[in-house]
Amino acid sequence: MVDTHGPSTNTPFWNINVPPSQHTTDCPSYLRYAFKNDKDRQILSTPDSEYRRQSWQEVQQIIHDNRLDLFLRVPSDLRRYREYCEKLVEQYGTVMSFVMKERLRWGDVVAKGKAFECPDDYTILYNDWPYGIDSRIVHLVIWNKVDHPSEPITSTNPNGDLTPEARKQINDFVDETFASVCGKENVIWFKNWSSLKSIHAIEHFHVMLFDPDREFVERITHGDVPLAEKVGKAGEIK
Template structure:
């Protein structure tokens, strides 16, 4: 079932999916934005139990149709995402600085070579805050020091940039997982949460987890660390 707004007679969106003892009369600062964001307010108003996790066929179709706006997080995950990003902004100045310092460890963002020619210009990690997909879908992010060139007129990748990504994904991931089990996308500029570090997203369906550990160098997402109390 698709997320829907909560009637005003029911629990306000900022108190949904949290114990009653943590309810507040006023909306916390990190969720104030949702008063102006209909999509996120509807998601936050939805019980986790009522949330529909997107399946592999749905994920593939959204990407093929360029409907990236259809991706959503599980309601409680969206709340944690917004709350923790507010904390990171306070502690590091921006989420981008946290990513650079703690996730990528890139003091120098200058590329050493042409796109995808030097592996030290690339890092493959878990998406720290994955969308609300079915459990068998793994969401990775491939970060690059080099530009992924877009056409300013369309906000879409140039044909050359798309081919470069296709070739890299085919060689690195598709060769191990199969074409039908891999799909990638690059967010529109309007949907990017981190603008200053180039990256694109790769979805894998039921991959060999040893292979995932290998290409991510044993990475663990920030969300998983928070759930385990180690972040």
């Protein structure tokens, strides 16, 4: 039997971090997936006040160990993320369609050149729904029309890691674009495993910057603002 309650309360997980006046008897449709997802159900069962953000050192270790599954979102942010994704699917058909049309404003994903050669082939934006990490860490996503090929999935490479050439291309780009400004010790990047990708059809990887100059971030993202800062609170998202 699935435990639907928070760790120290009789309140069902879908009512945690929600004002009592907005509690519901039934689980909202956008959170029903959590009945079969132990990790997310545990997060959603945690009051925001008990959540501890992951430090820069922890973030670096998670990426170094390739344990991307250990990244977490603030409980109320996870709830808003799932609610917003459901509404995007209702309106656009898929999250990918929304990203292409509204965030990237790309008509196609046909590259004009090789990796990072043409500025029109890639875009740097905020991660719309960042993890629950130290608030000084800026989480960006580099969307690319050029594929970054991975090695075939095998017993020794179960996650399909990048080819050496692709990894070098990204490393060089990250060093030139971010580390040269923020300092190599304040920059780290990763690419989600296929099993963790929320958007499969558009090539992208993640860059995290520790306490960067905000004017630099504004310039490189062309003044982008993450969706998490635009949409309403849980239950108020439109």
